[in-house]
Amino acid sequence: MDKVKMEAIFSDSARGMKPSPIRELMPYIKKPGVISFAGGNPDPNIFPVAEFAEGASVIRKNGADVLQYGATDGYEPLKTFIANWMAPRMGRVTAPDEILISTGSQQGTDLLCSTLINPGDYIIVEDPTYPGAIHTMRNRGANFLTVPCDSDGMKVGLLPEIIENCRNSGGAVKFIYCIVNFQNPSGCTLSTERRRQLLQIAGKYDLIVFEDDPYGHLRYDGVHKPAMFSMDADERVIYACSFSKILAPGARVAWIVGHRDIINKMVMIKQGIDLCTSVVAQALVAQYCLDGYLDGFLPRIVDHYRKKRDGMAAAFKKYLPSFVEYDVPEGGFFFWLRLPGVDTRKLFEKAVERGVAFVHGRAFYANEGGGEDRLRACFTFAKEEELEEGARRLRDAIMDLS
Numbered sequence: 235m236d237k238v239k240m241e242a243i244f245s246d247s248a249r250g251m252k253p254s255p256i257r258e259l260m261p262y263i264k265k266p267g268v269i270s271f272a273g274g275n276p277d278p279n280i281f282p283v284a285e286f287a288e289g290a291s292v293i294r295k296n297g298a299d300v301l302q303y304g305a306t307d308g309y310e311p312l313k314t315f316i317a318n319w320m321a322p323r324m325g326r327v328t329a330p331d332e333i334l335i336s337t338g339s340q341q342g343t344d345l346l347c348s349t350l351i352n353p354g355d356y357i358i359v360e361d362p363t364y365p366g367a368i369h370t371m372r373n374r375g376a377n378f379l380t381v382p383c384d385s386d387g388m389k390v391g392l393l394p395e396i397i398e399n400c401r402n403s404g405g406a407v408k409f410i411y412c413i414v415n416f417q418n419p420s421g422c423t424l425s426t427e428r429r430r431q432l433l434q435i436a437g438k439y440d441l442i443v444f445e446d447d448p449y450g451h452l453r454y455d456g457v458h459k460p461a462m463f464s465m466d467a468d469e470r471v472i473y474a475c476s477f478s479k480i481l482a483p484g485a486r487v488a489w490i491v492g493h494r495d496i497i498n499k500m501v502m503i504k505q506g507i508d509l510c511t512s513v514v515a516q517a518l519v520a521q522y523c524l525d526g527y528l529d530g531f532l533p534r535i536v537d538h539y540r541k542k543r544d545g546m547a548a549a550f551k552k553y554l555p556s557f558v559e560y561d562v563p564e565g566g567f568f569f570w571l572r573l574p575g576v577d578t579r580k581l582f583e584k585a586v587e588r589g590v591a592f593v594h595g596r597a598f599y600a601n602e603g604g605g606e607d608r609l610r611a612c613f614t615f616a617k618e619e620e621l622e623e624g625a626r627r628l629r630d631a632i633m634d635l636s
């Protein structure tokens with residue numbers, strides 16, 4: 235018997251698939267002694283292990299439900315908690331048929347793409363943006379239109395021309411993807427005025443807006459900006475949030491809220507993928523939240539991450555050459571550095587030799603080109619006492635290249 239000819243059996247989309255640029259860096263990052271500013275991971279030392287484990291009582295109490303297959307749209311007590319807990323941000327208590335619990339926000343993005351995207355359709359994304367979203371969108375056959383960002387987020391004033399040019403050349407634009415708060419990777423937040431403008435433009439061109447907000451609860455300075463979902467009179471905003479950054483990414487529990495017709499299609503597609511998100515995971519998260527622990531944990535992680543953000547800012551100020559440009563983010567997980575004239579892929583090799591890792595900027599651009607002199611540094615994962623040493627090693631790596 236002949237061995238399987240792999241190239242012949244793969245689907246077109248599997249054949250065209252590329253590994254995630256961040257996952258490709260993992261073997262280097264995991265080398266012993268390397269300080270990682272790379273992956274966007276929460277600090278494992280602050281996971282609320284004991285309180286989360288207490289939630290296992292729900293299995294004893296309610297095992298008959300929790301160990302059974304669950305509803306595809308999610309575990310009812312968790313959905314009810316989220317609808318009430320998020321009401322101040324959402325502007326109202328959203329209805330059960332407007333919320334879907336997903337296996338991470340990653341799955342929410344995938345389901346939304348399956349619902350809206352035909353191969354060849356266009357999605358408008360920020361330049362730069364989150365590589366995990368690019369990966370999912372590309373898997374569903376999407377093309378990208380990119381909009382640059384500044385310190386106020388996506389430059390939404392450029393949207394009309396971008397949309398019209400695409401439509402004039404026969405392209406179908408389906409939605410605008412925007413990471414509204416403490417964007418991954420740039421750390422910027424979309425200003426309230428731009429949120430308003432973006433909604434107006436989406437209304438004019440009849441587009442869906444996908445408001446991705448995994449970092450919104452992690453604000454270290456200043457005041458929260460209103461969610462676009464709460465400003466939207468047309469029900470065109472789909473809002474996603476996750477327990478990954480505010481509790482534990484290993485739970486793989488997130489939620490997505492929007493027009494019931496869109497959510498209903500996503501539920502049908504999810505049925506064909508995993509029937510439901512792990513009920514055990516949802517029940518543990520729900521119990522943790524209902525016991526009041528989430529509300530106690532959030533201010534603690536905000537304080538903890540603020541200290542780490544300040545630690546990285548101080549270390550960068552002390553060690554990095556003055557030509558390196560960056561803003562100090564008001565929240566989230568990331569610094570976004572520009573090193574004019576430095577190829578950050580080459581710098582990555584030197585940095586790993588020196589014992590520090592980051593993600594080079596190229597990984598964050600949906601289309602060809604961009605980010606060659608940029609890098610993303612995550613401040614949440616490394617230990618507080620490693621931030622200064624990491625910055626010193628980064629400085630040495632920059633010196634190695636010059």
Ligand SMILES: Cc1ncc(COP(=O)(O)O)c(C=O)c1O
Binds near residue numbers: 338366413476478483
């Ligand atoms: C902007 C953004 N959206 C979505 C996600 C995915 O989160 P989840 O762990 O809920 O799949 C991430 C994770 O880093 C992210 O940065």
